[in-house]
Amino acid sequence: MTRRTRGVEIDNFTRTILEDRPRYDFNSNLPQLVGRLFQSRKIEEDTILSPPKKQHHLKRLDVAIHGDLGHLMNNMGDGLKNVEHINAKAVTVSERSSLALANFIGGRETRVTRLDLEHAVILPRSAQAVVGSLGRNLSCLHVNLSKLNLDLGCFEELRRVLEFNNTILDLNICWTTCQGMSLYHLGKGLRNNKGLRKVDMSWNPLGKLVEGVKTEDVMRSLSDALACNTRLVTLDISNCNLSVLHCDILGQGLAENTSIENLYMEGNSAVLDTKGFMRLRGARALMNENAHEEAGWTTDTWRLNDFETYTFQIDAHTGPIGDAEQIYVHLSIDDWQGDRMERTQSGFTLTRLLPPAVVWFFFSDGQRVVISRNQMIRRHPRYGILRNVLDMSHGVPMDGSMNRDSMLVRPRQAQWANMEINHIIKQEAEWDLLRSIFASRPGYDRDTIQEALESDINLTKLEAMKVVEDHDEIFDLIDMLVDKYQHVVGIFRYIAGKDPHSDPFGLLFDEFMEFCRDAGFVEGDGDTTWLTDLWRVTNVELEEEQGNDAEALSRFEFLEVLVRMAKKRYGHVYEGAYPMGNAPLAPAAYCLEKLYEDYLVPFATRKSIGELDVFRRTHLYTPACSRALQHHSKRLHRLYKDFSKHPSPYQRGELALGLQDFLKILFEGEVAPHTWQAKGQVTFLFVSSQLIPIDDQAEHHTVLNFVDMCEAFARMIIETELWKEAYPSVEEYTRNGEYSAALDYFLEMFLEGFYHLDAVSGRLVRRLTRPKNLDRANTDKKKKKKKLKRRRKTKKQRSGGLEPPPPRPPPPPQR
Structure with a gap:
């Protein structure tokens, strides 16, 4: 049980002593009393007077009385030997007491680690002695000199202390009227100090004009200190009357510092951005200083523990960066300034500190805007364009402090890239194939062409029937065909799908012979026996192949028969070099390349057969075409689902669109192929809209998936004129080369005949009867108006320029 009397904590033992010795006056004789008590080792640690404990030395000295502190210390003797904390807040310290305190702090045996003189009443000369004693102290870690009346001499002593004493970790000098030359000496001390971790110099008139002193030069000393000091972690310069010019000078030094993790700037003419750089108030980037607005995330206080580290990554698999040499990331909290990313083996990466806010971002190479596929994509509320977004507002601030050794990024570690950003802030993102309506399948035939070619070569009988010599000749054949294989497959699809009454996935004998005549292998009524023999030998199956029609050539068999024809035509080119006979046959790769150049290329040119990827690259895989299909995607999905009748090889239990299903769609949509030639065009459209399958014997090459149907x-709109009779207005777009607009208009009119949006349920409903073709009706109406206008013009010319009077209106109906 203890009680406090006039600032002194007294226990029962001490109270007994005081009651037994009434001759001690409590006010006048307190120092002698305390000294006697300590010398008898009856008073223990924690306070001046506290309960007895195991140790017999005082650890904390709380001075909360007004008296002679020097006399008190002299009488305490060895009792203050182990004092670690001196608390003299709001205490009046006389000159004698301050000298005693300075001698005690600067003593060789002192163990004081914390000195707290906040708001103490002490003369500047006395304070100078106390501050100077800290230079001889090697144990004090925390010094609180706030709200003291420190003059220039005190700051000169403080400069010497900071230059030679690296033990102090925490220095608090707020409200000490630091200005002018005092700030100059403080800056010089901080520049050479290697121990301070925290400095609080808030509420000092640092920016106040002092007669005979240039504040810019004084502020530059503090700026140099911030640039050179690599140990300081926390700096508080809030409410220091710093103007824009002063903040600009400080910001130059702060930009070179990467150690300050906690910075307080409120009450001045600058704020702090996401990297910890100082920005002047009123600058372009600070039009709005709200963290959730688009002008940039800024604040008066920057604390590292309020941020979370996040790594931005992008490569060819997550965004269409192409072969860019450098990629930048642009964050909304940085006012969209470009931040240079580091190049890695797979792409580009950058680790950043992000505040608790909603962060919009995009990537660029300086000209093109790219957004990542594996990040959340939303339409920006202000600009109305697609951007990546990252919600960090729910992130929990970290407890404690970051491990400085394991941090991947430091405050103010790198500036933003020096680049022009005005032209890309509102720029649409680069169109990405893998984020479009075509994302469910590989983009081009070239993506699977190597595997498909090797699969076809392995299925052929070229090596089994000794058409080629060995594996090396097979490898040479594959290397030669890689660049030409897509063209060869296009020719096969054209001649196989030409006849709508035959199988469009196999080449019948009559179709093969017609192709040979058109390509020039047979002239007129020339001998075709060798072609017949080659077709039969190629169509022979050494093993029973599933799905291989015995009456037609499959894709790999068409490739085999071309090799046989090439060997037959060009295999004996070496006979002239061997007059004695036994000339070897030419390699298969050489023979097939000659056949391709002499026969297949001219045939494809006459029939306008090109690589199927050319259409995809120039017309299909474009932003405009993708938007047109995406605009009607709901009704297109419903159309595909309603008309698919074949089992899907892609998903078990689902249905896919076969050739007859596709013909039925066109028939009900009034794009009915009535003629034999039109049906052949539809068949070729069907087979051309598929990517080259790896295995030609699988069932999935006979049906269309949803993207194939699109x-x-x-x-059909771009390469044919099947729509011309039913939808004549489409020609107005195709005539001007606006193919995407033509596709959009056609799908609008075409799908309107199948489905309508129910006003009550908001769902697509299938129409029971197809409505009148408005496009054709409007076209007929326009034709009638033109015809009537021509007729009136003719009448006007015949009547000598007098236009006939308009007809009288009909009389009103009688009741």
């Missing part, structure tokens, strides 16, 4: 509609 490509078929696009090919």
